[in-house]
Amino acid sequence: MSINQTIVLLLIGYLIFTLDKKQENLPVPMILVFIGIGLSFLPYFSTIEVTEHLIYHVFLPALLFVSAYRFSPEGFKRNSQLIIFLASIGIIVTVGILGAAIYAVSGPFLSLSLTGAMLMAAVLTPTDPVSVVSILKNSTSDDKMADVVEGESLLNDGTSIVIFSVLMGMYTGKSDVSLLSFFGEFLLVSLGGIALGVTFGWLISKGVHYTHNREYQVMLSIVLAYGIFNLAEYIGVSGVLAVVSAGLMLSVEYGRTIKEEHFKETLDGFWGVVETSALSLLFLLIGVEAAGYLVSTLWGLAAVVFLLSIVVRFIVIAGSTQLFPNWRRKISWRESALLTWAGLKGTMSIFLILSFEAEVDGGGSFTALAFAVVIISLILQSVGVAPISKKLLKA
Template sequence: MELLHVIILLFTGFLVFALDKKKKRFPVPMVLVIIGICLSLLPFFSGTMASKELIHDWFLPAVLFTAAYQFDVKHLKKNKWFIVVLSTVGLIAGVFLLASSIHAIGLVSLSFGGALLMAALLMPIDSVTVISVQQKSGQDKQIEELVEGESLASDGTSIALFTAASALFFSGQAIHPFVFMSDFFLQVLGGAAIGLVLGWLFSKAIHLLHDRHYQVMLSIVLAYASFYFAEHLHLASLLAVITAGLTLSYELEKSAESLEQAYRNHLDGFWEVVEPALIALIFLLIGLEFLTFIQWQQWPIIITVFLLTLLVRFLLLAAAAKTVPTWRRRFQWSELLLITISGIKGTVAVSLLLGLAAQEAQGLEHILSIAFGTVILSIVLQSLLIYPLSKWVAAHPDPSVRRFSEE
């Protein structure tokens, strides 16, 4: 990608952020993706190529680190068990259920391994998209906190899930659930441990520094060191970044209030400029790549798979919220629907799809087309539905339902 392309895309992103102040009915990620699709029709952008390395290795660590350290750890503590269940056991169950549905219906001629790979791409929700949309959606704060926490955890664990599914797909070996789950949890626990240790060490170092420039420099090192260290060890690299950011946030909270605010102001001064620039580039690049992957004759299949992802997510949420005794009365059905719609797919799935595009295997072109089309539908349609659905849920509360934060 040439420098002139980057400058034009950054300026386009600036215009979108500057002109759309409310970001409610027309969320920024959706607008940027649509603009990117339109720009891809221009000959000038015909050579603009995104890659997994660009999005996954350079953009996502910075964006996810910012989202993690800015996330209030108290919210994570409050919803921790629900989030843990959804982002581990629930995510695995969702992937197998979605894969089984796609394979059983026979929408496309894929092996179960191919269907499993597609499901591993499409079941996790994306924190970059979710947080960008939810912050201006007018959504109930407690639901917003829950979905943002789930999306951060899901981004971290999704890489481990995808790695296990892709290894099975390309090797052609039979699927052994125990081996699949053990590989998944090994990567998850290893990535989390790296982020926890590095986040704690770097937080102590930041407290020793008094120059805000050095504090910011150290936070940049933390974001990328946690990612590349975990990547080198073949562990969940994005989870390492997220855990490092959350650990830094937790350690900052233990400082005196004046010092914590000073630290956060210094870090925010840098990361809150970098974050929207990277978000603009990511979603514009997703739009630019859309026509490269999509096969127009597959739109009926894409729509069906998109609806299946929503149905499976709703069933999993209902199973967790309505069958576990301590969670049974914490959600009304309309809130479960809102949480379902709020689970948008996005950047991580696209970065993994770009990595798959460089490989060859039977049926891979169908996976790329259907998965990419489903991600685009998710970004556009779910982003549009969150605001009006949030308003409707707020206008029809169920007084018999206890709020999720009550213990």
């Protein structure tokens, strides 16, 4: 992607986000994806190549860091048990149930092994609340739903990558993983990433506290976001959970010890521009990349798989919240339904699809089906969040 192409895409993205500032319920991701699909037919944009490396190492660290840094420590504390459950045990159970369901229905349409079906479920399970969080906050008077959706998505990205990596090894025959070794690797990679992020997040927060130059403070946050991500990946633990933990730690320490108001204004201003720029480019690029799969003959199966993903997610959320009295009092079936619908698929799913495509020489029907499900999710769920939230949670 050239500099000129990047500038044009940024201009388009900024114009759409300007409309979103005036119309708070505008489904920006869907609009950007549609525009990206249209741009793919123009010769000027035909040379753009979207890779898993571009998404994972360029876009993801920044988006994860800004979301984690801005995430309310109080909101996380109030809903921490539910968030951690949904992002760990919840996502593992979802992959198992959804994978079995995909395997059961795919037979007449697609030759897919049980491991392949589980892999498809792992690709489609991570959530991406981009713009959904702000819509939820505007549609309801309670921040609880937005906090749970955002907190879950921050943590389940790391869980999804671990599950995907293990299943990918089994699918390609490069590893034969037992249940015990799976959970051992899961704990090592996850807890290692969290420990690394908390440690360096705390250290950088102290550096920020004692640095009175605003430019240096912003520079330290950039080093933290990208440095901790790449360090974690280099030593073999979760870079996603490392950068999320570091961002959350910086947020906690900021609220506890850092009093310079000018730092908050500078940091928010810088990362606000980064976030809007990254999201603009990312969803336009998703549209450009998805255009090649629009001729897929698997749209019917994709619709079925999408519906299955919604049903399974609702079963897991509603079932788990009913198991524990404390959660039962906090989350009604209506709120479970809203949490289900708000968990649309996005950035992480696209990264995992492209990773599969690179690993399995094109990906074939698997990639086409997964892309179709993600596009359906982005369109229907982003459009439906505002009216569904108002209907379900109306007084």
